[in-house]
Amino acid sequence: MPFRTRVRPQGAPTMMTPVRLLPLVPVLAAALLAPAAVDAQTATPAAPAPVSAPLVQLPDFTRLVEQVSPAVVNIEATSTPGGGAKAQGQPQDEEIPEIFRRFIGPGMPQPQQRGGVSQGTGFVTSADGYIITNHHVIDGADKVIVRFNDRRELEAKIIGSDALSDIAVLKVEATGLSAVRIGDARSLKPGQWVVAIGSPFGFDYSVTAGIVSGVNRRSLDPGQQYVPFIQTDVAINRGNSGGPLLNVRGEVVGVNSQIFSNTGGFIGVSFAIPVDVAMNTARQLRENGTVRRGVLGVQIGQLTRERAQELGLPRPVGAFVNSVNNGSAADKAGIRPGDVITAFNGREILTASDLPPQVGLLPPGSRATVTVLRDGGRRDLVVSLDALDGATAGAPAAPAAAPANALGLATEAVDAATRQRLGLQAGEGVRISRVGSALARQAGLNPGDVVLAVNGRDVGTAAAFDAELGKVKAGSMLRLLVRNASSTGFVELPMP
Secondary structure, three states, X not given: OOOOOOOOOOOOOOOOOOOOOHHHHHHHHHHHHHHHHHHHHHOOOOXXXXXXXXXXXXXXXXXXXXXXXXHEEEEEEEOOOOOOOOOEOOOOHHHOOHHHXXXXXXXXXXXXXXXXXXXXXXXXXXXXOEEEEOHHHHOOOOEEEXXXXXXXXXXXXXXEEEOOOOEXXXXXXXXXXXXXXXXXXXXXXXXXXXXXXXXXXXXXXXXXEEEEEEEEEOOOOHHHOOOOEEEEOOOOOOOOOOOEEEOOOOXXXXXEEEEOOOOOXXXXXXXXXXXXXXXXXXXXXXXXXXXXXXXXXXEEEEOOHHHHHHOOOOOOOOEEEEEEOOOOHHHHHOOOOOOEEEEEOXXXXXXXXXXXXXXXXXXXXXXXXXXXXXXXXXXXXXXXXXXXXXXXXXXXXXXXOOOOOOOOEEEEOOOHHHHHHHOOOOOOOEEEEEEOOHHHHHOOOOOOOEEEEEOOEEOXXXXXXXXXXXXXXXXXXXXXXXXXXXXXEEEEEEOO
């Protein structure tokens, strides 16, 4: 209920017993006023109190914000159902496992939705109007409006967008724009101060600050394995997407992209794309309209403590090679299943997630040195990277064979190296070469896995595998006996 104040009418009686003080008033007034009259004639004006130094020295980002804000923009992307084109590398909804669709929804600072309009943030990289933002801010947009801090509004053209790095490049027709300065994300260390400027929930030019919590973090979204994210505790929310992450010199070191959250709101774990990754992507989009990445052609996994002990390694450091694609760059260079990759072009690989970003930064055809541990010894192998789309650099891509079964699984004969590594007999099992359906991925099937049996019947060829699948009725439960580098067990899923 609203707060109310009651005023007693003049002359109304009170519940308190009155105390008669009137006879004392003239005496007290004389006693109090006499010294005051003397002091008023003789006293000098009091000197202002000295300004004391702050007891605690905290960073002040005022100048930084004043200098950078003119280069930060608010982005409004309008889309209609079915409108806009999907960018290169964008997976369709049915191809994304449901667990990741649920994570991405509340877990990423998606642009603020307002009907058919989404809002995010971006920043100007050149005076002639090039702007960087997130792919997911403008994905599928028919019209993009950019608002500057001086309240100007300009329509932007989408130059290119790349889902794998979550970077998009826009262009507005203008000159003399304020542009950001680009910093060095590779020099960032945990504990350093960083600042974000963006439009969370539509509150334009909101400033938040924090520290770098970690570097080279992997995303829980498998589609972004080529980004070594910067983790911070800077408050990032919906609408901050695409905004700059700045160091204390006012240089952009990252592009705010994701948060980890169970609720969809900020809980202290935010992720930014390193600016070197963003600028490399932006350069390729401007020059070619697409982004090309190198690939080794291996399936890697985390090197566990138990596996390190089996291999005689003192600590679990490196990327364990689960399988090698036949005819790939890794295969040609001599990388084998069971190798542990410890360095790529001289840069140490501590975990499996460290390798894809380093490989993906190089274009197809690049030569690189891969350091592996094998049989207790170190070997340096030179590879010529393939293209991420599966084409071998310098040669036309061979068309992938379409899976002949309802699960979208392509299988092939088990190669000798995999057979030896998994302890398989001749004619035992078929190797999964491609997983082409969300259902199979959700069940945990991966390229490199070996299927030994279908509903209790052994399979040793791709034809036998497809024949057994063909006997299973739609809607019936399918049980596959699967062996990989870590275990042998059953995978159960409904037959589509």
